[in-house]
Amino acid sequence: MAVTPYIRKVHYYETDRMGIVHHSNYARFFEEARLHYLEQVGLSYHAMEEWGLLSPVLYCNATFHKPLRFPEEFSVVVKLKGFGGVRFSVEYQIYRDGSEQPVTTGETGHCFLNASMHPVRLDKQYPELHAQMLSLLDSE
Numbered sequence: 001m002a003v004t005p006y007i008r009k010v011h012y013y014e015t016d017r018m019g020i021v022h023h024s025n026y027a028r029f030f031e032e033a034r035l036h037y038l039e040q041v042g043l044s045y046h047a048m049e050e051w052g053l054l055s056p057v058l059y060c061n062a063t064f065h066k067p068l069r070f071p072e073e074f075s076v077v078v079k080l081k082g083f084g085g086v087r088f089s090v091e092y093q094i095y096r097d098g099s100e101q102p103v104t105t106g107e108t109g110h111c112f113l114n115a116s117m118h119p120v121r122l123d124k125q126y127p128e129l130h131a132q133m134l135s136l137l138d139s140e
Contacts, residue, residue, distance in 0.1 A: 015070045029076060053126070072096055074094055081107065083133045083134065089107055089110070090108050
């Protein structure tokens with residue numbers, strides 16, 4: 001399945017006094033790109049929430065190699081890095097328009113919870129979603 005990168009421009013309000021994107025915005029970029037990725041592979045957060053699934057962020061790491069500035073365009077390449085039935089991790093590479101080297105790399109960790117905030121084992125309660133997550137992992 002062909003998945004396209006998430007693409008957008010840096011907004012002025014996302015920059016700091018030095019004129020570069022403030023580090024706190026990268027978590028937003030990761031979330032926007034993750035939602036874009038999941039929509040493309042048929043796993044919208046909205047649909048998962050309608051099924052009673054939540055997927056909170058357990059951790060968020062970013063390494064900044066070069067700064068992004070207003071109004072540069074950037075793309076985010078997303079990859080499912082790991083999946084263990086309850087937890088999964090997502091990898092991100094952010095590229096400045098025209099760049100072959102990522103300006104930022106990162107990873108987020110997540111889990112699946114029900115509305116009562118208890119862990120959900122997809123293989124037992126959502127076998128089709130479990131199979132879809134495994135197929136995404138295998139296709140990467």
